[in-house]
Amino acid sequence: MGINSLVPHQYPAWDKLIFFIYKNSTMNTSNFQTTTSDNQPTRKNSKKGIIVVLAIACLASWGYLLVNNKKTGNVIEQSQTQIARISDEKGNVQKSFDESLIRLDSMASISNGLKSKLTAENKEIARRKAEIRVILNKKNATSSELAKAKELITQLNDKIGSMEQEVTRLTNDNQSLSQDKIVLTQEKGKLTDDLSATMVVKEDLEKKVDIASTLNASNIMITPVNVKSNGKEKVTSTAKRVNKLVISFDVNNRIAQTGTADIYVCVAGPDGKNIATKDAVSNTFTTRDEGDRAYTAKLPVELETGKKKNVEFSFAPGTDFQQGKYLIQIYQNGFKIGEGVRELKKGGLFS
Numbered sequence: 001m002g003i004n005s006l007v008p009h010q011y012p013a014w015d016k017l018i019f020f021i022y023k024n025s026t027m028n029t030s031n032f033q034t035t036t037s038d039n040q041p042t043r044k045n046s047k048k049g050i051i052v053v054l055a056i057a058c059l060a061s062w063g064y065l066l067v068n069n070k071k072t073g074n075v076i077e078q079s080q081t082q083i084a085r086i087s088d089e090k091g092n093v094q095k096s097f098d099e100s101l102i103r104l105d106s107m108a109s110i111s112n113g114l115k116s117k118l119t120a121e122n123k124e125i126a127r128r129k130a131e132i133r134v135i136l137n138k139k140n141a142t143s144s145e146l147a148k149a150k151e152l153i154t155q156l157n158d159k160i161g162s163m164e165q166e167v168t169r170l171t172n173d174n175q176s177l178s179q180d181k182i183v184l185t186q187e188k189g190k191l192t193d194d195l196s197a198t199m200v201v202k203e204d205l206e207k208k209v210d211i212a213s214t215l216n217a218s219n220i221m222i223t224p225v226n227v228k229s230n231g232k233e234k235v236t237s238t239a240k241r242v243n244k245l246v247i248s249f250d251v252n253n254r255i256a257q258t259g260t261a262d263i264y265v266c267v268a269g270p271d272g273k274n275i276a277t278k279d280a281v282s283n284t285f286t287t288r289d290e291g292d293r294a295y296t297a298k299l300p301v302e303l304e305t306g307k308k309k310n311v312e313f314s315f316a317p318g319t320d321f322q323q324g325k326y327l328i329q330i331y332q333n334g335f336k337i338g339e340g341v342r343e344l345k346k347g348g349l350f351s
Helices: 012-033 037-106 112-117 119-136 143-212
Strands: 216-227 233-235 244-252 259-268 283-286 292-295 297-303 309-315 324-332 335-344
Touching: 037 119, 037 143, 119 143, 216 324, 244 259, 244 324, 244 335, 259 292, 259 309, 297 309
Parallel strands: 216 335
Antiparallel strands: 216 233, 216 244, 244 309, 259 297, 259 324, 283 292, 324 335
16 A cells, blocks of 8 residues: 555645655665665664654544544534524514514504605605615625614614604594594584574564564544535445545554555455455455455555554545445455455435
């Protein structure tokens, strides 16, 4: 077996040392062979010494291999441990980042009004998220880079926490405003109802005042008059001699406002039909209980609050008066305020 087979070839320094010893020993052996037989013991001792040196060299080489392999194994193990530690650390950073994103997603349902108030916070959060993603997307992120990512996540969580508090505050404010709006709406509804009720009461009072302010007609007098050719007038009850009816009455009301009030007079003949004056155009007015009806005369009357007012007018039909009863009805404010009857007789032969 050659000397090179005794020493691993991956260690050239040891190869050279052993080869040098082997070469020298061979040369010495050759030199010993030229000497006399008296030198035989010396050559044997020299060979033993060479063998011992070679054995020591082999043992040293193998010892170096064992030590070096152990160191290499330790380095590999340390590298693997460091890689595993960094991988775990990166995983923890990623998990922490994912949890932060979940918190952000939980606020995605806030209203646009709240989002607009958190614009600055959203921009800052977006910037930190981008920086963290750059580090986590690196295939071989270092411990210092992961430490920076952790710090950025801490800052991100602080921002998210501040944002959550702001969202809570704004939400509470909105809820308070909504509650105030509900209260105001309810109060408005109540005020509307109260106003409606007040309007009903007001209208009812106005109706009562309106009704109460209606005039009263009293002292109704219907006088048939005969107007002679010389202009003198004489009271008569004979139908064929009557030229006109003079109607007079008093009106008053303690609460009626000072001003002009329209009074309608309806005169019905013996046939029950309404009679219009010969100078009047046929017209109608509205009553409270009877609907629209025709009137004989419309009389504007100037009133003064609390004072009695006498009203008088003459009625002359377009034809002769007929025998029978004439019904006179007086209306104001849609109500009938008085009526009277006057009968005209047929008269005697010489009447």
